[in-house]
């Protein structure tokens with residue numbers, strides 16, 4: 050059987066990882082400024098993570114949600130404490146799309162309404178409602194088309210207020226990435242987040258912060274939405290939560306009441322997933338990774354701003370983007386093939402940096418030095 054051709058891929062086979070580095074099958078070492086797509090939060094093969102996950106596997110990998118799973122309670126406690134949301138409720142699932150799907154469904158159950166506001170350049174996943182709320186028609190199958198989603202321009206307070214004035218009583222939820230990832234590291238303004246919060250409160254709609262990529266400490270705050278001094282009703286999370294183990298979740302405000310049958314899952318919250326997620330939170334606390342992400346992110350952003358040739362440096366913490374002009378369009382490829390550095394991209398011309406939250410200054414400097422050298426090599430080859 051052949052593999053279904055899902056992505057355009059690099060001809061590289063990664064076999065081993067440690068911290069912010071990975072090695073291919075020829076022993077070549079790479080610096081991972083992409084974090085395996087924002088997934089590697091505490092570094093590859095972190096010893097505490099390896100010990101916790103392997104210890105759990107040797108004891109019990111899985112049993113169903115029909116029995117008590119104290120690891121889920123432990124995870125909920127730790128997550129509540131680190132995020133400052135001790136009175137929220139946790140529902141565990143397996144991926145980012147699933148987290149958003151459940152959040153949107155719950156908002157509709159809670160309000161009895163059908164309409165959802167999403168924004169231009171949003172990405173919320175590839176399942177039915179999540180993909181319908183994603184601003185990319187090319188990944189929308191005909192069966193996913195729906196009139197329930199209203200797309201508004203990102204960061205446009207007037208458009209949002211206007212929409213609520215006209216149909217606020219039909220809106221079940223607003224779903225927003227406080228820093229858009231796939232859309233190109235677009236940071237929501239504080240005014241915009243505050244307006245979303247205010248409109249949701251005024252019209253009793255559910256405010257959903259999609260923190261799948263920008264959350265879990267990536268921005269230097271646990272939830273990027275909270276950087277504006279506001280609180281969402283539901284936070285969705287995945288990527289960094291399990292450092293590579295598939296685990297997702299939604300944190301739900303106390304006024305949204307559960308009813309059996311609303312949500313459910315076979316694999317969500319299994320023993321191994323909880324062990325992985327607990328290990329990640331332990332390391333976030335013991336290595337003070339929120340402060341580290343803020344500090345290292347500030348250092349990288351300041352340094353990038355001084356590099357001639359790249360444009361529009363932006364982001365927060367270790368979620369950083371910059372644009373490359375046409376003459377440097379081969380920059381990512383050159384960084385990978387000549388300097389052995391993985392970076393992320395966003396169409397049409399953005400480089401996305403999403404390294405592990407505990408990246409060292411030496412690794413950040415290795416990246417910055419290689420970036421400067423590559424820009425200079427490409428400019429010499431391609432003047433003007």
Ligand SMILES: Cc1ncc(COP(=O)(O)O)c(C=O)c1O
Nearest residue numbers: 144145146172173174230261262
């Ligand atoms: C903001 C955001 N939401 C949701 C998703 C979907 O997550 P998953 O691929 O785990 O379903 C992604 C994935 O890139 C994302 O960036």
